[in-house]
Amino acid sequence: MVNSTQREAPLALTLSHLHHSYDTPSGSRPVLDDVSLDVEPGEFVALIGPSGCGKSTLLRLVAGLETPDAGTLLADGTPITEPHPSRIIMFQDPTLYPWRTVRGNISLGPDIHGEKNPEAVTAAIRLVGLEEFSRAWPHQLSGGMAQRVALARALINSPRLLILDEPLGKLDSLTRFAMQTELFRIWKSQGFTALMVTHDVEEALLLASRVLVFSPRPARILADIHVDWPEPRHRENPRLQELRAHILEQLETGISPLSLA
Amino acid sequence: MSNAQTMLGNSNALEGGAETTNTRFKPKQFWRQAAGPAWLLSALITWKWPDADDFPATNQLAAFLLATGLVLIALAAAGRLKDRAPWAFVLGLGLGVWELMQAKLLLLPRPFFGTPQDLLDVFLTDWKRLGNSLFHSLLLLAGGYLPGSILGIIIGVALGRSQHVRYWVRPVMRVIGPLPPVALLPLAFVVIPSARWAGEALMALAAGFPVAILTWSGVSAVDPAYYDVARTMGAKNRFLVLRVALPAATPQIFVGLFMGLGASFAMLVVAEMLGVKSGLGFYMQWAQGWAAYPNMYAALFVMSLMCTTLMTVLFKLRDHLLKWQKDGLKW
Numbered sequence: 001m002v003n004s005t006q007r008e009a010p011l012a013l014t015l016s017h018l019h020h021s022y023d024t025p026s027g028s029r030p031v032l033d034d035v036s037l038d039v040e041p042g043e044f045v046a047l048i049g050p051s052g053c054g055k056s057t058l059l060r061l062v063a064g065l066e067t068p069d070a071g072t073l074l075a076d077g078t079p080i081t082e083p084h085p086s087r088i089i090m091f092q093d094p095t096l097y098p099w100r101t102v103r104g105n106i107s108l109g110p111d112i113h114g115e116k117n118p119e120a121v122t123a124a125i126r127l128v129g130l131e132e133f134s135r136a137w138p139h140q141l142s143g144g145m146a147q148r149v150a151l152a153r154a155l156i157n158s159p160r161l162l163i164l165d166e167p168l169g170k171l172d173s174l175t176r177f178a179m180q181t182e183l184f185r186i187w188k189s190q191g192f193t194a195l196m197v198t199h200d201v202e203e204a205l206l207l208a209s210r211v212l213v214f215s216p217r218p219a220r221i222l223a224d225i226h227v228d229w230p231e232p233r234h235r236e237n238p239r240l241q242e243l244r245a246h247i248l249e250q251l252e253t254g255i256s257p258l259s260l261a
Numbered sequence: 262m263s264n265a266q267t268m269l270g271n272s273n274a275l276e277g278g279a280e281t282t283n284t285r286f287k288p289k290q291f292w293r294q295a296a297g298p299a300w301l302l303s304a305l306i307t308w309k310w311p312d313a314d315d316f317p318a319t320n321q322l323a324a325f326l327l328a329t330g331l332v333l334i335a336l337a338a339a340g341r342l343k344d345r346a347p348w349a350f351v352l353g354l355g356l357g358v359w360e361l362m363q364a365k366l367l368l369l370p371r372p373f374f375g376t377p378q379d380l381l382d383v384f385l386t387d388w389k390r391l392g393n394s395l396f397h398s399l400l401l402l403a404g405g406y407l408p409g410s411i412l413g414i415i416i417g418v419a420l421g422r423s424q425h426v427r428y429w430v431r432p433v434m435r436v437i438g439p440l441p442p443v444a445l446l447p448l449a450f451v452v453i454p455s456a457r458w459a460g461e462a463l464m465a466l467a468a469g470f471p472v473a474i475l476t477w478s479g480v481s482a483v484d485p486a487y488y489d490v491a492r493t494m495g496a497k498n499r500f501l502v503l504r505v506a507l508p509a510a511t512p513q514i515f516v517g518l519f520m521g522l523g524a525s526f527a528m529l530v531v532a533e534m535l536g537v538k539s540g541l542g543f544y545m546q547w548a549q550g551w552a553a554y555p556n557m558y559a560a561l562f563v564m565s566l567m568c569t570t571l572m573t574v575l576f577k578l579r580d581h582l583l584k585w586q587k588d589g590l591k592w
Binding site: 063064065083084085087088089091093095097098099100101108109111112113137138139153157 | 484486487489490491492493494495496500504505508509511583585586587
């Protein structure tokens with residue numbers, strides 16, 4: 001599963017004319033407005049936009065946890081109607097089950113499908129470097145370790161698409177840097193398609209091959225930027241600063257004083 | 262006192278008197294060394310001081326106190342008597358005081374207050390009937406509490422997961438639930454042909470209501486993200502209920518199980534006193550009817566032992582199932 005010889009082919013994603021809204025006490029509130037997007041297999045796409053603009057909703061739709069009001073979502077040409085283990089979502093909170101050990105949490109996917117695969121679980125634990133903590137309870141872990149467990153729990157399913165909803169958002173900056181490197185390394189070695197929401201422009205540029213800038217709610221795509229700079233990527237690279245300035249400019253044009261209110 | 266002598270003599274042997282001097286008072290040492298002698302002293306009073314009246318089993322009581330005292334001394338010498346030493350000391354001395362006040366000096370009104378040997382005599386002569394009563398109480402309790410709890414968990418999960426079940430079951434729960442099950446006893450004895458079944462049904466109700474409410478509350482409080490995590494990996498409803506909702510709600514379910522057990526105890530005693538012709542409650546009722554107070558006390562003692570043991574078993578089960586929790590109340 002996790003081991004590279006059995007790697008699954010990455011997923012292609014086609015979203016066209018998505019509309020979605022939520023019911024609130026004060027009426028229907030649109031969150032997505034005609035969003036269309038093509039993601040090539042193996043791409044790492046970062047979604048950037050103001051808070052609450054609907055990026056997370058987009059991820060939930062792609063994961064199949066919710067169905068859109070209008071528009072189509074295709075995974076390799078097949079409509080997405082429900083969650084599937086080939087499309088795994090990872091949240092901002094690790095959401096580990098406190099009643100399962102680290103090992104038990106990571107084997108959640110195999111358990112759901114009634115599989116016993118201790119070697120794969122061990123491989124996943126090793127992949128995120130938590131061999132010594134396999135018998136620990138979640139409350140004994142630090143924030144960074146818990147998020148690494150969540151990552152291993154996602155990866156053991158050999159996802160063809162990994163959906164990341166601000167996975168590093170709550171970590172301290174040192175842990176965050178380390179996890180960025182780790183995430184990039186794992187994406188490189190496993191070769192899945194990745195879709196990540198983040199608020200950190202620098203993080204998007206360090207990890208992604210493509211950055212999408214969203215408008216405030218209801219979300220539209222303002223800019224689609226291909227990140228074309230060589231690896232290994234370093235924070236000090238002047239190209240990063242150029243791209244960063246460009247994206248921040250896009251974000252600011254999207255946020256008019258009116259839409260902030 | 263001879264206790265002080267033993268204490269000084271043995272503390273030397275145990276601690277080797279490293280830095281502390283023997284003349285200083287050390288409470289831990291004192292409890293450990295004095296627990297056994299306290300029982301011996303009570304045995305001596307029981308044996309040598311003449312009874313104020315013709316009480317049964319005085320010599321057996323003295324023998325029992327003596328044996329306990331010797332065991333405690335042996336335990337202390339082996340270093341096995343630690344946290345419980347103060348309790349052992351106070352209990353031994355307390356039994357001696359009780360013996361002195363009632364069997365030797367008759368300070369409290371009889372027959373409401375018995376003597377220790379009266380109580381011991383009941384256990385020695387009537388243990389068969391007491392044991393039988395205990396067995397029947399346990400049987401009755403199991404027949405009510407276990408099905409009630411299981412049903413309560415099922416209803417609670419259904420309430421937490423299904424809008425339809427909530428719509429239909431909640432009003433029923435609100436009408437019947439807060440009613441003390443005891444109030445339904447007269448009705449139950451009429452409607453249900455067997456007093457035994459009536460008692461069990463009401464015990465099931467007494468246990469089921471708190472278990473259902475707490476399970477419901479636990480299931481409702483489950484972080485929706487827990488379900489999302491499992492669903493995104495392809496989990497179906499069965500997995501979400503049995504492997505996500507249920508374990509996540511376990512701490513709450515146990516609160517319900519404890520409350521239900523307490524309510525079942527109350528229901529058990531009332532059922533046995535009012536209709537069911539067996540069990541400890543019935544035994545107590547019968548003993549009181551014959552003014553056999555020592556028998557009543559003995560039954561009370563056995564009942565208390567039964568209740569505390571069952572509570573302990575439930576706590577152990579909880580500690581085992583909830584070992585993933587950071588901390589929990591210790592029983």
